Amino acid sequence: MTDIRRPSATSRRSMLFGTAAASAALLAAGCTSNDSDDGGENTSADQAGVADDKPGKKVTVGFAGPQADHGWLNAITQQAKARAKKYEDVTLEATEGSNDNATQIGQIETLINKKVDVLVVLPADGKALTQVGLKAMRAGIPVVNLDRIFDSAQAYRCWIGGDNYGMGLNAGRFIGEQLKDKKGAKVVELAGQDNLELTRQRTQGFDDALKNYPNIKKVARQAAEFTVESGQEKMAQLLRAQSGFDALWNHDDDQGVGAERAIKQAGRDEFLMVGGAGSKRVMETIKGDKGVLKATVLYPPTMAASAIDLARALGQGKGVGGMAEFEIPASITLYSAVVTKENVDEYLPIGFT
Incomplete structure (x- = not known):
């Protein structure tokens, strides 16, 4: 069999369904203290605030996606809702979802008018919804663009999706x-x-x-x-x-x-x-x-859970655990693992219905 490179079982679990401190190859682990040899000064990464599971600043996240008329899209919605419930400091404002561009734009504009702290948007059509993404960003609401990408990088703060x-x-x-x-x-x-x-x-x-x-x-x-x-x-x-x-x-x-x-x-x-x-x-x-x-x-729908993690970190002004940078990345592409009889038990927990 070909050497289709993939992470170890431990890191793979972190990529796909960990908590905010362990999720989607980005919130893998909160930075631990790393004392220096000259008296215990922290490294720059330790000085930056990083997301973890402890309750912090309250964040209202607006979520808008297409109609859940497909198994994968339904899993996207369920992943986002389930992830938000795990955080005491996150309130999720979710739309009903629509495949009609005008309807979805209207739903997102309603969330903008409610002054949510962060938006997570999986557009039915990335090109058609680019302007409403730009509108949110201009209103000071950072956008996590989920999977189907907007036409302009100015329409989102971070993109996360499949490969x-x-x-x-x-x-x-x-x-x-x-x-x-x-x-x-x-x-x-x-x-x-x-x-x-x-x-x-x-x-x-x-x-x-x-x-x-x-x-x-x-x-x-x-x-x-x-x-x-x-x-x-x-x-x-x-x-x-x-x-x-x-x-x-x-x-x-x-x-x-x-x-x-x-x-x-x-x-x-x-x-x-x-x-x-x-x-x-x-x-x-x-x-x-x-x-x-x-x-x-x-093509893991767990990306929606990771998008909630990202939105929470953005709303709290925090960075990503396990990375040296103070800010979350601008773009995150998930890995497309091959599931076979040999490794299927590892992936069954994230299979969608």
Whole structure:
């Protein structure tokens, strides 16, 4: 199997679901006292205030995301709400969520008018919501831009999100290592929505990884819509068009429900399947090891919990534990780990439903 570099089990847990002192590769641990040899003066990092779990200045965080009509998006909302409840000093003002740009803009403007201390925004459309992000920043409300990025860096204080290119890259590496000794290997791809930049990035990463395996050829690709229905329809088309192939990469575990239905209906099992995002259902299927599904590449919704950690730190004027800088980073990209039968038990606790 390829050496898909990933952190140790301990640091990985810190990245994905630790507390404010241990979360998303940024709030990993509060700085401990580090006495110097000349009488105990603290280092600059120790002098900076860093976020920890102890109650501090009260912070009201406004949260606005798309409608939770998809397993991953629902997990985003639940992660944010659950994280906020863990802090005595955080009050969360959450909108209902909407996929309509005008509605979401109105919801964010309401939060701005309420004078929340910090905003966490996962825009339905980053480009369309850039102006309201700028409006919040100009009003003195720092914005944590979650995943789908605004068009202007001036519209947010910090961005945190997944690595779409890395997701495709690691899916391609995993498949490549499984098939590296097979002459004339064929793979197919069930992508997401082609009008989204994230879909194009996932495909580019996948294609770039396969360039390292000259024995493998991608023979077909279909774009679905991140829904069960579209996954089933487009997978059925792939199966009819390709009489035989060795591996399938599906961009999204929700549309993968439909894809698996089509595979079962067609009675096909000659290939291995790799999913995307990291649903609990898929992880349990991988653990059972009774079908074509052998792995999934994470796009962790725990990023929403980390966004709340960041918002709290910003509202309290604190920095990030485990880092020398006084300020939180401007950009944080999460790692897309590959979940297999060998490591699935480590990741099951963060699988989403």
